[in-house]
Amino acid sequence: MGMGDSMTTCTIMITSTDGTEIEAYLAQPDEPSSRGGVVVIHHMPGYDRGTKEIVRRIAELGYDAIMPNLYWREAPGSAPDDAAAAARANGGVPDERLVADVTGAAAFLRGLGSSNGKVATIGHCSGGRQSVLVACNADIDAAVDCYGAYVTGVVPEGWPLKITALNDQLPNLRCPVLGLFGNDDQYPTPEHVDEFEEILKAHGKTYEFHRYDGAGHAFFANDRPSYRVEAANDGWQRIAAFFRAHLGA
């Protein structure tokens, strides 16, 4: 945990591992230290103010935090809602591209002078699934999944969005996972979370799940009717403890 809450934020360009330059939002504690980094994977509504607040809160916890703009290719410089609409109309973000962008962001964090080499991912909603996806395919030290739909379960056929469930990839998971879920959620349902947990257990993976009664999807979203203060406050404490445990030197 950082001793001070002074930080510096900026918008920069980083390089995806596929070679594409994309925009990213970076927040760094001002206090000199050797510390871990966190890649924040924005939700489907995009590279928005709410997710930038999450980036800053993670910097306040004492970590270098970065959010790549996953829609930069479709909509450079556009308003987040327009960019999200363009990306959706275009079929969403393909998994391979997502992994490349997040891996590029992780490499950027590891290249900072303040880095201790450890990097985690965190995402909410679609970003939750993508956080797990990255943890199955890249060198990440810890992953947080906040109510990501279609980690397990069956994606209906014929949808234009390029997503698949991750059941087949979970055996390749390379790092501990923290999962935070609302018991009233329909995507993922508690049964989807059960299935996720059973696969992790069967393969001897390290995980920590917390499930909240009286909370549905997006209970962290403090600008939405779905916000549930008790679940969100407890969830933030779990996230802080998880990062302390896995991002230390």
Next chain:
Amino acid sequence: MCTYTTIQTAVDGSAKGAGGTWLHVDQATVYFDHPVHASAEHTLNIDLADPAKGPSARVAIELTAASARALVQAINEALAVVPAELAV
């Protein structure tokens, strides 16, 4: 929930967009998911767009499920009373 449900159809017409500018639209993307602005957890969202003009060439609508159904009914009722030779 985050349904990912997305349906797309070609359209042909115009819409009044940001800054009061009319634009030709040729794509409608329809989805039931989190709204950006409407005060509901989920809404039926429609983007009427001209993708060739870039991401901001878009008119966005977010309706509660009940009001979206009412809109569909109103559209169908309006089209039903139009003489067939005019409704092309």
